[in-house]
Amino acid sequence: MVDSPHSPAASETAPHDVVIVGGGLAGGLIALALHRQVPECRFVLIEAGRTLGGHHRWSWFETDIRPSARELTRGFRLNGWDEGYDIAFPALQRTLPTAYRSLASAEFHRALAAQLPADRVMLETKAAHLDAAGVTLADGTRIAAKRVIDARAFKPSTALAGGWQVFLGQHFRCDRPHGLTRPVIMDAMVDQVAPHGNGAAYRFVYVLPLSEDEVFIEDTYYADQPKMDAAVLKGRVAAYAKAHGWAGEVIDQEAGILPVISGGDFDAALSEVAIPGVALAGARGGFSHPLTSYTLPFAVDNALAIAGLIARRPQVSGAELAAFCKRRAKRHWRATAYYRMLSRMLFEAAEPGRRVVVFEHFYALKGGLVERFYAGRSTWPDRLRILTGKPPVAIPRAIRALFSSGKPLNTETPA
Incomplete structure (x- = not known):
């Protein structure tokens, strides 16, 4: 069990084969893939926090992960719903058949702590400096490495354009069964108003029935500014629970x-x-879905790709690994251009209070199209179908958004 802020790995003098900085989803999965596929690889995973994965919940559709890659999630206790999921909009209520999965960060930490060698994980350890030859810790300790991977959190850049997805979720233990059998991925039958200071925004509630009497409720909105009023969001979650007759206690909370x-x-x-x-x-390296912000499918693919490269080429240099990841990142950027265009439609073509109509239009389409969209694998017929029919936004605004470079991403520290 990993429970020590510093492991014996810090005192070893021989260079590690790989040092991974950042024990979140991406870094943790890379470590797991290396451990399983390249057992002789001497790696160390460095995380500044007390646990791996932070305090999050990652969710995805079963079809987001290619069948050949699903083995990497073996060993995690997942919440799963094979009977599909629901969506609700003012003019559209629908059940889609795709199976859905969810992983809590506490389970992510538990499973990795059980599977990774204890001397290969360093918790509560801050990296002060990274370079091609290793990592220097905040206490001055030097960890030499043949290859270094930076898997720390995303850093906003003025070179990027876009907006923000703001959310706060609470895990309720109800005093009686809640009655849900499927997740509600988007309940947009709520006021399309962000907390004060943000104005109108596309807003929805996300609901996961975790057990017969436990439910996770998350209030989410798309906004132009990286601001959160946690008190307001907590009140909205409580009001949503009350409106559905769910009474009980809050046993956990996450926000992002x-x-x-x-x-x-x-x-x-x-x-x-x-x-x-x-x-x-x-x-941090650009591996996320531009519109949904989903990261898990891409983290799985990258972890397997990195481990596969090292397994095939044990002598691959750190510079070669860095170039390999950069090529993958640029290929991902090119492949997701269509979704960035849709993001511009959302933030620039749709009035904030009318952004809900864009999603309502999308969810009326065929289920297979929706599946491929979330997986980032939309076909050209899919892309044309999303843009055909009665437009959910004014055509002149849509044309301007189509050729726009996007609104500069607000790089203020998220509040």
């Missing part, structure tokens, strides 16, 4: 502010965070 990228100069953004000879992974 995620980027929704609509454009920008990706090379310039990468150059702001890149360190020569150090590989970039996770959201």
Whole structure:
């Protein structure tokens, strides 16, 4: 069990094969993939927090992860719903058949702590400096490495354009069964108003029935500014629970502010965070869905790709690994251009209070199209279908958004 802020790995003098900085989703999965696929690899995972994964819940559709890659999630206790999920909009209520999965960060930490060697994980350990030859910790300890991977959190850049997805969720233990059998991925039958200071925004409530008497309720909105009024969101979650007759106690809570990228100069953004000879992974390296902010499917693919490269080429250098990850990041950026265009439609073509209509229009389409959209694998017929029919936004505004470079991403520290 990993329970020590410093492991014996810190005192070893021989260079590690790999040092991973950042024990979130991306870094943790890379460590797991290396442990399983390259057991001889001497890696160490460095995390500044007390646990791996932070305090989050990651969710995804079963079809988001390719069947050949699902093995990496083996060993995690997942919440799963094979009977599909519900969505609700003012003019559309629907059940879609795609299976849904969810992983809590506490379970992520438990499973990794059980599977990874204890001397390969360093918790409560802050990295002060990264370079191609290793990592220097805040206490001055030097950890030499043949390859270094930077999997720390996303860093906002003025080179990028877009907005923000703001959310606060609470885990309720109800005093009686709640009666839900499927997740509600989007309940947009709520006021389309962000907390004071943010104005109108696309807002919805996300609901996961975790057990017969436990339910996770998250209030989410898309906004132009990275601001959160936690008190207001808590009140909204409580009001939603009350409106559905769910009484009980809050046993956990999470909150976050995620980027929704609509454009920008990706090379310039990468150059702001890149360190020569150090590989970039996770959201910091650009691996997320530009519109939904989902990261898990891309984190799985990258972890397997990195482990596969090291397994095939044990002598691959740190510079080569960094170039490999950069090529993957740029390929991902090109492949997700369509979703960035849709983000511009959301933030620039739709009036804030009418953004709900954009999503309502989308969810009326065929289920297979929706599946491929979330997985970031929309076909050209899918893309044309999303943009055909009665437009959910004014055509002149849509044309301007289509050719826009996007609103500069607000880089203020999220509040």
